[in-house]
Amino acid sequence: MRAAASMALALAALASAGGHERPDLPAGRAQTPWPPRIIRSAENKHQPALWSLYDTCLSRAKYIDLTHTIRPDMPIWRGFGNITFRQAVNKETGRAFAYDTDGFVANAYTLTTDQMGTQLDAPAHFNPYYAAADEIPATFALRKLVVIDVSAQVKSNASYALTVADITAWESVHGVVPPGSVVFVRSDWSKPWPVVNTDVFPQVPLDTVKFLHLQRRILFHGHEPLDTDMTPHFDAESWILSHGYAQAEGLTNLHQVPPTGCLLSTGFPKFVGGTGNYVRYVAVCPHDWTYGLVPGHPPEAPLPHFDAPLVWNPQKGYRSRS
Numbered sequence: 376m377r378a379a380a381s382m383a384l385a386l387a388a389l390a391s392a393g394g395h396e397r398p399d400l401p402a403g404r405a406q407t408p409w410p411p412r413i414i415r416s417a418e419n420k421h422q423p424a425l426w427s428l429y430d431t432c433l434s435r436a437k438y439i440d441l442t443h444t445i446r447p448d449m450p451i452w453r454g455f456g457n458i459t460f461r462q463a464v465n466k467e468t469g470r471a472f473a474y475d476t477d478g479f480v481a482n483a484y485t486l487t488t489d490q491m492g493t494q495l496d497a498p499a500h501f502n503p504y505y506a507a508a509d510e511i512p513a514t515f516a517l518r519k520l521v522v523i524d525v526s527a528q529v530k531s532n533a534s535y536a537l538t539v540a541d542i543t544a545w546e547s548v549h550g551v552v553p554p555g556s557v558v559f560v561r562s563d564w565s566k567p568w569p570v571v572n573t574d575v576f577p578q579v580p581l582d583t584v585k586f587l588h589l590q591r592r593i594l595f596h597g598h599e600p601l602d603t604d605m606t607p608h609f610d611a612e613s614w615i616l617s618h619g620y621a622q623a624e625g626l627t628n629l630h631q632v633p634p635t636g637c638l639l640s641t642g643f644p645k646f647v648g649g650t651g652n653y654v655r656y657v658a659v660c661p662h663d664w665t666y667g668l669v670p671g672h673p674p675e676a677p678l679p680h681f682d683a684p685l686v687w688n689p690q691k692g693y694r695s696r697s
């Protein structure tokens with residue numbers, strides 16, 4: 376009796392919510408019911424557990440991109456040259472592939488390094504006996520995400536170094552950093568990207584990375600700058616990679632991620648013998664969180680149709696819509 380009444384209430388709440396438009400989308404954009412319908416356990420009891428988890432939780436979560444766009448004018452570590460983008464050329468005709476003559480276009484890239492943009496450093500970058508990009512296991516794909524915010528300290532000291540005390544202070548509020556989790560350090564260094572200072576930047580020093588790996592047993596840590604610390608011999612990065620750990624660099628949008636409660640999705644290509652990975656990191660956060668996109672908003676299949684076409688821009692050196 377009571378169960379039936381609460382089910383009826385839940386259904387009424389869903390019905391009244393079903394017709395609402397999501398407030399943060401432009402008027403007139405194709406709308407699907409908002410918030411997304413929650414599939415009740417009575418309906419999904421025959422579903423595999425992960426599909427139920429998807430329906431009840433991940434399908435309604437907020438997805439936040441923590442990744443810089445790879446573009447020829449982005450900052451790269453000073454030791455590497457600039458990268459360039461070109462139109463891919465049909466080797467039969469010597470002309471760039473074009474929509475009207477070939478039905479499609481393609482790009483060609485000259486990349487001076489696999490250490491650029493938002494990345495996952497493979498241990499083989501510093502130690503040939505540990506994993507290269509293609510040897511990092513698929514289990515890195517989904518983890519608990521911890522975000523430790525030192526942006527206030529960085530405001531008064533641009534080269535501030537995350538301390539073990541910062542981590543234990545975080546833990547006194549949020550609980551112990553879970554083993555196997557990913558720990559990202561928010562500094563707001565990346566906010567003015569691409570106009571950033573690659574000579575002076577917030578640091579994650581050796582003592583702190585040792586604490587995270589040896590005491591807390593994390594999977595990997597990540598930071599916004601392109602380097603881990605400012606020591607002449609890359610003390611922290613060198614220790615991390617030469618001991619078989621990975622690390623994330625070049626992160627952005629960490630100010631949009633709460634300290635706990637999100638998952639991290641990590642996707643990267645598999646270059647044989649790769650020493651770095653061009654990565655797409657996405658934080659998957661609770662559905663009531665402020666930032667992020669929900670599956671289906673904006674449309675995904677098909678994806679939205681743009682008003683302006685993508686065209687090769689010789690001044691910019693890449694394809695753009697303006």
Ligand SMILES: *[C@@H]1O[C@H](CO)[C@@H](O)[C@H](O)[C@H]1NC(C)=O
Nearest residue numbers: 447448449450451456457458
């Ligand atoms: C490399 O790219 C930067 C940023 O776009 C630019 O300022 C610099 O002149 C480029 N260097 C060379 C050698 O082309």
Ligand SMILES: *[C@@H]1O[C@H](CO)[C@@H](O)[C@H](O)[C@H]1NC(C)=O
Nearest residue numbers: 531532533534535536537578
């Ligand atoms: C800023 O922090 C770094 C790293 O802890 C430290 O070496 C430096 O002395 C600090 N600078 C100032 C002005 O406090």
